[in-house]
Amino acid sequence: MRLGPLPEEEWDDEVISALSRMLPAERRNAEKAGNVLTTMARHPALTKAFLTFNVHLLFRSTLTERLRELAILRVAYRRNCAYEWDHHARMGIDAGLTETEVEAARGNAQITDDFDLAVLRAVDELDEKSNLSDETWAALSERFSERQIMDFVFTVGAYAMLASAINTFGIEVDTRH
Incomplete structure (x- = not known):
């Protein structure tokens, strides 16, 4: 620490x-x-x-809790942030994600829902390129309003930043939940 x-x-x-x-x-x-x-x-x-x-x-986000948590879990996985993963895996289950969907956020299970796959792909693209491909933008736009896309991009960015802080500071996973 x-x-x-x-x-x-x-x-x-x-x-x-x-x-x-x-x-x-x-x-x-x-x-x-x-x-x-x-x-x-x-x-x-x-x-x-x-x-x-x-x-x-x-x-106050326009995103559903479920999709917000799916995105945050993917960020936590990509950033290797145990604290964020631990905290948001529980929140994801409470928000309606299944155990399989939680595991899919880290690539350990298959998701069959095309929109969930688009959300995971969008997190990957934002993390890798700080941008969305036209294909991914179009896929998100099928179900997200402009405000939802904005909330999504800022959620991914904020949790990537938070993961960087948590990892850099060496913040340990809470032992009490």
């Missing part, structure tokens, strides 16, 4: 305020916030800005 969670004795009103963007009051503490947020708490201004954006992606 290169950068660990902020020790509880260093938590102040600025940290609590930053975390209030996402967490209910009972989770705004070093024990219940989780390793990512307690590490981000070391930089409250950045945390506040990122969580404002992330709250949109998680709670």
